[in-house]
Amino acid sequence: MELPNHAKQLLLQLNQQRAKGYLCDVIIVVENALFRAHKNILAASSIYFKSLILHDNLINLDTDMVNPSIFRQVLDFIYTGKLLSSDQVSDHNFNALLTAASYLQLHDLAALCRKKLKRNGRSLHNKPTTPTNGRTSRNQRLSSTPVTPNQISGFKDSEKTKRHEELLKDELSEDEVFVRNVQCANPANSLSPSTSKNGSNGPITSSGGLLELGLDLSKKSPSGSTVTEEVSPSSIPQESPQSASESTANSASFDDLPTNPQSLTTGEPMDIGEAEECDENQHFPDPDQQKSTRQISRPRRQAKGESHKGEEMERSTLPNGVAKRLNVAGERLSGGGNSDLSYQCKDEEEGLENGQEQSEESGQSENEGGRNSANYVYRQEGFEPALGDNLYVCIPCGKGFPSSEELNAHVETHTEEELYIKEEEDDAYPKEDEAEAEDLSSQTVQVHGVDSRRFCCTVCNKSYKDPATLRQHEKTHWLTRPFPCNICGKMFTQRGTMTRHMRSHLGLKPFACEECGMRFTRQYRLTEHMRVHSGEKPYECQLCGGKFTQQRNLISHLRMHTSPS
DNA sequence: CTGGGGAGGGGGCCC
DNA sequence: GGGGCCCCCTCCCCA
Numbered sequence: 001m002e003l004p005n006h007a008k009q010l011l012l013q014l015n016q017q018r019a020k021g022y023l024c025d026v027i028i029v030v031e032n033a034l035f036r037a038h039k040n041i042l043a044a045s046s047i048y049f050k051s052l053i054l055h056d057n058l059i060n061l062d063t064d065m066v067n068p069s070i071f072r073q074v075l076d077f078i079y080t081g082k083l084l085s086s087d088q089v090s091d092h093n094f095n096a097l098l099t100a101a102s103y104l105q106l107h108d109l110a111a112l113c114r115k116k117l118k119r120n121g122r123s124l125h126n127k128p129t130t131p132t133n134g135r136t137s138r139n140q141r142l143s144s145t146p147v148t149p150n151q152i153s154g155f156k157d158s159e160k161t162k163r164h165e166e167l168l169k170d171e172l173s174e175d176e177v178f179v180r181n182v183q184c185a186n187p188a189n190s191l192s193p194s195t196s197k198n199g200s201n202g203p204i205t206s207s208g209g210l211l212e213l214g215l216d217l218s219k220k221s222p223s224g225s226t227v228t229e230e231v232s233p234s235s236i237p238q239e240s241p242q243s244a245s246e247s248t249a250n251s252a253s254f255d256d257l258p259t260n261p262q263s264l265t266t267g268e269p270m271d272i273g274e275a276e277e278c279d280e281n282q283h284f285p286d287p288d289q290q291k292s293t294r295q296i297s298r299p300r301r302q303a304k305g306e307s308h309k310g311e312e313m314e315r316s317t318l319p320n321g322v323a324k325r326l327n328v329a330g331e332r333l334s335g336g337g338n339s340d341l342s343y344q345c346k347d348e349e350e351g352l353e354n355g356q357e358q359s360e361e362s363g364q365s366e367n368e369g370g371r372n373s374a375n376y377v378y379r380q381e382g383f384e385p386a387l388g389d390n391l392y393v394c395i396p397c398g399k400g401f402p403s404s405e406e407l408n409a410h411v412e413t414h415t416e417e418e419l420y421i422k423e424e425e426d427d428a429y430p431k432e433d434e435a436e437a438e439d440l441s442s443q444t445v446q447v448h449g450v451d452s453r454r455f456c457c458t459v460c461n462k463s464y465k466d467p468a469t470l471r472q473h474e475k476t477h478w479l480t481r482p483f484p485c486n487i488c489g490k491m492f493t494q495r496g497t498m499t500r501h502m503r504s505h506l507g508l509k510p511f512a513c514e515e516c517g518m519r520f521t522r523q524y525r526l527t528e529h530m531r532v533h534s535g536e537k538p539y540e541c542q543l544c545g546g547k548f549t550q551q552r553n554l555i556s557h558l559r560m561h562t563s564p565s
Numbered sequence: 566c567t568g569g570g571g572a573g574g575g576g577g578c579c580c
Numbered sequence: 581g582g583g584g585c586c587c588c589c590t591c592c593c594c595a
Contacts, residue, residue, distance in 0.1 A: 462579095469579060476578075490576095496581060497576065504575070521574075524584055532572080546570090552587070553571065560569070573591080580584080 014041055015079040026053050027487065028075075029060040033068035034487065035075055045078045048105040065103035070096045077109050091120055 017023055017038070024036035042049035052059050061071065074097065077083055083097075098113035100106075455470040456463045459477045464470040472494065475482070481491030483498035487505045492498035500521065503509075509519030511526040515533045520526045528550050531537070537547035539554035543561050548554040 464579075466580085472580095473578075492576080494578075494581095496583090497578085499581085501576075518573095522583090525573075527584090529572080548570080550572070551585085555587080557570075567595100569593105569595090571591100571593080573589105575588080575590105577587080578585090580582100 011079060011081070014038060018075075018079055026059060028071065030066055030068045030071045031063045033071075035068075035071060037075060037078075041078060046105045048103075062103065066100035067096070070100045073097060074100050074104065074106065074109065078106070081108075083109075083112065091117060094120075 018036065018041075021036050024038055026037050026039045026042065028035045028037060028042075039053045042053055044050075049059075066074065070093070073083065073093075094113045094117050098110055098117065101110035101113055454463065455465070455467050457470060457473055457477075459474070462473060464473060475493045478493070481493050483492040483495045484490065485492070485498055485501055485505070487502065490501065492501065503521050509521050511520040511523050512518070513520075513526060513529055513533070515530070518529060520529060531549040537549050539548040539551050540546070541548075541554060541557055541561070543558070546554075546557060548557060
């Protein structure tokens with residue numbers, strides 16, 4: 001007995017889930033576009049993917065071989081077995097598809113493309129369609145500014161490309177919208193290292209419309225002359241749980257998108273069955289051949305360890321029974337390609353059990369449901385039967401919910417005060433003066449005579465000059481971190497920190513050295529760096545007289561003095 | 566090979 | 581929100 005449509009229905013469901021970002025556990029980076037998908041599906045489709053996603057949740061594809069537009073079709077094909085109808089896909093597009101399919105070892109797709117090209121009597125070009133990486137310019141496509149054919153550098157046949165872009169224009173899947181939120185941050189800087197180094201792209205202004213999409217991770221250089229990212233400030237899509245309701249404008253664009261996989265493609269689909277060599281058993285080619293074609297260079301290993309004092313405190317104070325880790329199959333988000341994208345969630349790599357950190361899924365869940373309000377969405381570790389389907393757990397109270405939407409609705413009922421860790425509930429923090437701390441209420445203002453630091457934290461007794469700073473500090477005691485990274489899900493207590501973190505994902509280095517052209521993610525780094533050119537060494541060791549350009553190196557040096565040797 | 570310095574990069578947090 | 585600083589990790593170079 002066999003259900004005739006079982007496989008089809010299963011794939012349909014999976015594609016719907018992809019469209020919603022549901023249970024997606026891998027992000028594929030193609031130039032400046034990100035695609036969410038399921039590891040299992042990719043692994044089942046291509047041994048190339050299979051090898052890549054074993055350890056990485058973030059895969060960076062070779063932009064010489066595939067561009068975002070093509071990969072979108074590839075991904076659609078993987079999930080549906082269908083391509084756009086042949087009259088909607090130009091020969092040039094088939095060439096690009098063939099290139100991508102070969103590169104990704106999607107042999108069925110490659111065979112399909114070959115057949116179509118052969119049928120059309122065209123020569124096969126199993127080469128990149130362009131030396132400029134087929135920068136099909138999703139940014140441009142998404143931009144409200146009209147795009148001239150010349151701007152689409154990815155294809156020589158710009159008219160056909162444009163036509164294809166138009167075809168795709170109105171059928172963005174949700175993963176692309178997710179991409180939009182990320183990539184619009186830096187329309188000038190793609191994720192490829194080629195543009196991150198010197199920022200050779202032209203200046204981008206808000207007139208392009210990209211910034212309306214809401215993410216600005218750029219900075220302005222102090223000099224201004226060497227920086228290309230001239231963008232106006234705009235809001236960040238992530239918001240605190242308290243302000244989540246304000247994000248409806250963002251959410252609307254998601255909700256309007258089609259989730260039916262059929263709508264992901266238009267026109268008459270071309271079924272995979274057209275490919276002559278489409279044998280189900282031919283999905284996995286010779287592994288040796290696979291190795292030889294592997295294109296992705298491994299990223300430089302990133303900083304791994306950190307003190308994470310606050311996170312350790314969080315772990316120690318998490319309520320019993322509250323799931324912390326949403327860890328989806330390895331969970332380690334590492335850059336699969338260029339170093340600009342080689343960020344790794346350090347705690348994830350270290351296997352820490354910190355729910356606040358393990359939020360790739362939370363990010364997806366927020367995309368699925370409240371979009372920007374799912375700061376409390378964490379999957380239960382494993383799938384404990386006792387919880388049934390209530391896999392989405394509210395960290396503060398431990399309640400489980402079957403969907404992120406319900407959890408988000410529940411989270412709204414929590415007040416800030418509830419999220420705050422009361423002093424009496426927390427014995428994990430060092431107290432400078434416990435007796436005094438006991439007398440402090442959350443509203444207490446300590447006046448220490450002429451001391452201007454009148455605002456004391458009731459948890460750790462630190463004092464601050466103004467209530468805003470105190471409030472900012474108090475967030476470090478919260479169980480939850482209100483600002484998640486859209487890419488890796490890492491959570492931050494301050495929006496600025498998250499924004500800064502996002503720059504590392506996107507390779508944004510707005511601060512350029514006028515002397516050597518080296519670029520930095522932070523002004524402070526540039527200031528430090530400038531001492532290299534000036535020869536200034538303001539930090540002097542009082543023990544040996546050694547001088548240093550950076551304070552941290554003096555500190556490191558001092559350890560050498562103090563450590564027993 | 567090892568230790569030390571220089572420097573790039575990331576996160577936390579206060580102002 | 582941005583700036584600045586601290587702390588950390590890491591890599592690279594060189595003696």
